[in-house]
Amino acid sequence: MFDVASIRSQFPALRQDINNQSLVYLDSAATTQKPQVVIDAISQYYSAQNANVHRGSHSLTAKATSQFEAARSTVAEFINAADEKEIIWTRGATEALNLIAQTYARNTLKAGDEILIGEMEHHANIVPWQIVAEQTGARVVKVPMSADCQLDCTAFTQLLNDKTKIVALAHTTNVTGTRQPIESLIQLAHQSGAVVVIDAAQGIVHEKIDVQALNADFLVFSGHKIFAPAGIGVLYGKLAHLEAMPPWHGGGKMVEKVSFSGTTYSQLPGKFEAGTPNVAGAIALAKAIEWYCQFERSQVETHIHGLVEQTYHALNQHDDIRVIGYQPNASVISFVVDGVHHQDVATLLDQQGIAVRSGHHCAHPLMDALGVTGTIRISYAIYNDQQDVTRILQAIDKCLDML
Numbered sequence: 449m450f451d452v453a454s455i456r457s458q459f460p461a462l463r464q465d466i467n468n469q470s471l472v473y474l475d476s477a478a479t480t481q482k483p484q485v486v487i488d489a490i491s492q493y494y495s496a497q498n499a500n501v502h503r504g505s506h507s508l509t510a511k512a513t514s515q516f517e518a519a520r521s522t523v524a525e526f527i528n529a530a531d532e533k534e535i536i537w538t539r540g541a542t543e544a545l546n547l548i549a550q551t552y553a554r555n556t557l558k559a560g561d562e563i564l565i566g567e568m569e570h571h572a573n574i575v576p577w578q579i580v581a582e583q584t585g586a587r588v589v590k591v592p593m594s595a596d597c598q599l600d601c602t603a604f605t606q607l608l609n610d611k612t613k614i615v616a617l618a619h620t621t622n623v624t625g626t627r628q629p630i631e632s633l634i635q636l637a638h639q640s641g642a643v644v645v646i647d648a649a650q651g652i653v654h655e656k657i658d659v660q661a662l663n664a665d666f667l668v669f670s671g672h673k674i675f676a677p678a679g680i681g682v683l684y685g686k687l688a689h690l691e692a693m694p695p696w697h698g699g700g701k702m703v704e705k706v707s708f709s710g711t712t713y714s715q716l717p718g719k720f721e722a723g724t725p726n727v728a729g730a731i732a733l734a735k736a737i738e739w740y741c742q743f744e745r746s747q748v749e750t751h752i753h754g755l756v757e758q759t760y761h762a763l764n765q766h767d768d769i770r771v772i773g774y775q776p777n778a779s780v781i782s783f784v785v786d787g788v789h790h791q792d793v794a795t796l797l798d799q800q801g802i803a804v805r806s807g808h809h810c811a812h813p814l815m816d817a818l819g820v821t822g823t824i825r826i827s828y829a830i831y832n833d834q835q836d837v838t839r840i841l842q843a844i845d846k847c848l849d850m851l
């Protein structure tokens with residue numbers, strides 16, 4: 449079994465006091481803390497290699513470019529992309545989804561076409577589709593969820609039809625941690641002729657993702673949810689789609705030749721990477737992936753699921769706590785306290801040094817379906833331990849006594 453104490457010691461942000469108590473960080477689904485090796489990679493880059501990439505011919509730019517492209521190879525290998533050109537750097541999952549909507553979707557959708565998305569999706573996987581639907585006359589169609597926060601697969605099958613051109617689904621949802629049956633949903637969507645977009649913002653850190661085995665057309669994730677800094681993310685797309693898509697942002701690096709009589713665009717991946725990219729972010733993401741890959745994923749997940757299960761059983765003892773859509777193999781657990789605003793609970797927990805997320809979690813449609821305005825979400829990661837579970841449970845008991 450891996451050594452949680454030694455893992456924790458690699459995260460400097462976890463060694464601090466908040467409101468005079470040692471920090472218990474239970475908000476990794478919002479963003480993970482960063483191990484020292486990732487922080488060092490950023491610092492080393494700016495201390496020794498900083499230069500613009502794919503421009504000029506001096507030694508520093510050559511060094512920065514080679515590290516930047518090596519980072520792309522690391523990501524390609526990590527998700528088993530068939531070709532490095534299928535990896536496009538973005539600012540995060542949100543930007544990647546907008547890119548797909550404004551290039552692939554905007555150029556292929558026609559009035560009356562349908563985009564199928566789940567009711568539990570994050571706003572990042574709803575709003576870009578609504579925008580492109582408005583631009584093209586297409587329609588966003590919601591796949592409902594069941595009472596236990598699972599996608600209604602019967603409804604999904606019934607809603608698929610020859611007008612369905614795009615299916616966009618989370619690999620794992622962010623409020624309840626529902627792992628969706630994306631393998632079978634991708635197959636069904638393909639049989640019906642739709643292109644599939646997978647939002648792996650939550651899934652990427654909890655499962656080994658193999659884009660070739662999944663056969664998704666597009667898959668996106670953000671670096672900051674897998675121990676890398678914010679501001680770097682990945683769009684994976686099948687080569688044939690990316691090649692056929694027009695560029696999105698215009699500017700430097702995405703062009704071959706610019707003239708006032710017409711401009712020609714770069715080959716992939718440059719075509720979608722206008723302007724100076726987040727070089728340090730890409731290098732740090734590769735470092736974060738290398739760091740994380742040293743651990744046996746199944747051991748990490750068994751550890752996390754154990755913490756969630758224990759939390760669930762303890763929360764269930766309270767009559768006034770309602771756990772929302774409990775998923776046994778998740779890293780998150782969402783709950784509400786009867787008659788108490790979620791924000792008040794989160795504030796009382798913060799006063800005890802505990803960081804949780806409260807609110808609608810960028811999932812208004814899910815909140816509406818559940819009939820709540822928000823939840824309190826505890827999310828665990830590789831560095832959380834038994835002591836964290838004890839602290840949150842004691843802190844919740846104290847909150848309930850006070851409220």
Ligand SMILES: Cc1ncc(COP(=O)(O)O)c(C=O)c1O
Binds near residue numbers: 477539541618649
């Ligand atoms: C399921 C899901 N999709 C998309 C996003 C958006 O990620 P980002 O804000 O890093 O672009 C999030 C962030 O919480 C998420 O949980």
